[in-house]
Amino acid sequence: MRRSTYSSASYAAFRPSYPPALFNRVLAFHNANNNRPPNSGTLVDLGCGHGLIARALAPSFASVIALDPSAGMVEQARKLTTDQPRITIRHGSAEDLLSFIPGGHGSVDCVVAGQAAHWFDFTKVWPALARAVSQHGTLAFWGYKDHVVVGQPALGPIFDRFVYGREEPVPETESMARFWEQPGREILRGSYSQIVPPDADWEAVTRITWDPDPETGAGNLGDAPEGALWQRKTLKLGELESYVRTFSAFSGWQQAYPGRKSRKDGGEGDVVDLLFDEVVATVPEWKAKGEQGWRDIEVDTVWGTVILMARRR
Structure with a gap:
């Protein structure tokens, strides 16, 4: 579950969005061997965040129920989701899914979760999904992790030291490593391999995973499976700096070191400031742009991805 101090507005502003190709892949799986009329049925979006997925998929369903355990995220989703009568946004968790389904058991046609399934307690979620999802209905969980700046292999070790390193990346500054909420982060980094749909309830289980190679600056782009990139x-x-500041681990770091203010807030610099000091210093052309100019430099950025889909027996 997200930390209570998590900035819902920053998450909405600086997290990368999802491309139409991802939604098309999920819908193609859902519609295969499915005799339902177009734009019918009920979609449930678990861990909906600021409502991006619910808004994108709403035209393909008659109704959408979007749940998030964070009151701040629910508030943000409602602000951003206007004139969408098909979408109902509720404050609730995946584990309590059955409490939010007005049609009763077997009334849900599709369940999705973007960048959220690694937080679920599947001892409760799998039984709830088995009761909620109709026969031949589908689920789709996806996530992204550990970005790589394409063509800049020297940056990978820098990000790793500051984000996951056990030692201080620079003197008197702790990394973000111990502030990742576990086991969720490792489940995501493991491409959801620990999330296994029970065979008794689910069939046609499909996994599409890919990890960019940080040592070559994502030189393995050409090896990505179809639908993974x-x-x-x-x-x-x-x-990119603002995106790093949306990490839950950075939120935890801030709570542990309230006196370490960012330069933007008038301080001497926090862990993200120091991280980007090293990032910028690594590329002479970036460093030459100066303290403000480097922020406008554009970089090609790619993330490791996972999509897990299954169909209800």
């Missing part, structure tokens, strides 16, 4: 963005370095 869906999280690739051109970002300004300043946007």
Whole structure:
């Protein structure tokens, strides 16, 4: 579950969005061997965040129920989701799914979770899904992790030291490593291999995974399986910095070191400031742009991805 101090507005502003190709892949799986009329049925979006997925998929269903355990995320989703009568946004968890389904058991046609399934307690979620999802209904869980700046292999070890390193990345500054909420982060980094749909209830289980190679600056782009390379963005370095500040681990780091203010907030610099000091210093052309100019430099950024889909027996 997300930390209570998590910035819902920053998450909405700086997290990468999902491309149409991802949604098309999920819908193609859902519609295969499915005799339901187009734009019918009920979709449930678990861990809906600011409502991006619910809004994108709403035209393909008659109704959408979007749940999130964070009151801040629910508030943000409602602000961003206007004039969408098909979508109902509720404050609730995946584990309590059955409490939010007005049609009763077997009334849900599709369940999705983007960047959320690694937080679920599947001892409760699998039984709830088995009761909620109709025969031949589908689920689709997806996530992204550990970005790589394409063509810049020297940056991989820097990000790793500051984000996951056990030692201080620079003197008197702790990394973000111990602040990742576990086991969720490792489940995501493991491409959801620990999330296994029970065979008694689910069939046609499909996994599409890919990890960019940080040692070559994602030199393995050409090896990505079809449908796996869906999280690739051109970002300004300043946007990448803002994205890193949405990490739950950074939120935890801030709570542990409240006196370490960012330079933007008038302090001497926090762990993200120091991280990007090293990132910028690694590329002479970036460093030459100066303290403000480097933030406008655009970089090709790609993330490791996973999609897990299954069909209800």
